[in-house]
Amino acid sequence: MTIELTYLAYTIALFFVVVLVQATTGIANNGGLAMANARDNLKPPTTIQARAKRLTDNFRENLWFFAPLVLIAAIADVHTQWTVLGAQVFFWARLAHAVWYIAGLPFIRPLFWLAGVIACGMIFLSLFGMLA
Template sequence: MSVELTYLVYTIALFFVVVMAQATTGILNNGALAMANSRDNLKPPTVMQARMKRLTDNFRENLWFFVPLVLIAAVSGISNQWTVLGAQIFFFSRLLHAAWYAFGWPIVRPLFWFAGVIACGLIFLALFGILT
């Protein structure tokens, strides 16, 4: 498996952790039975529950940029220092973004998000042979 695909697997594993953290905050706020049912009459979300929902949504939205780029690179047989660097930056930026978001630490979080955007840009440019 290529380095890029390995980081894709790491990223999906991290996303799974984020989704489980979101589910846990829902269970803690509403109880497992309420979360297992229709969820029509749930309590208002706690601050942490709302934050984890936003984190999960943000992570999911960013996967739509990263996943196709890595898969296109793999199918096309394109792997170089830029695609590897892009995959690495994306994973670590999402890891740090998730931590900063979950703990509610201010200001720096958007920089981690932007690093993920740059990472996708590196892979995109490598796919078109601009970065070789």
């Protein structure tokens, strides 16, 4: 397995943790029984629950860029220093973004998001030989 695919697997594992954090905040706010049902009459979300939901949504949106790029690179046998760096930067940027988002720390979080976007750009450009 390539380094890029390994980092894709790490990223999926991190996404699973993010989803578990979101689920845990929902259970903490509403109880397990309410969350196991249709969820029609839930309490308003707590700050941390709303933040965890936004984090999950943001992670999912960014994963739609990263995962296909890594898979295309693997299928096309494109494996460069830039695809490796892109995969590594994406994973670590998403990890930092998740920590900052849940903690509610201001200003720095968008920089981690931007690092992930740039990482996807590096992989994309490598696919077309624009970064060698």
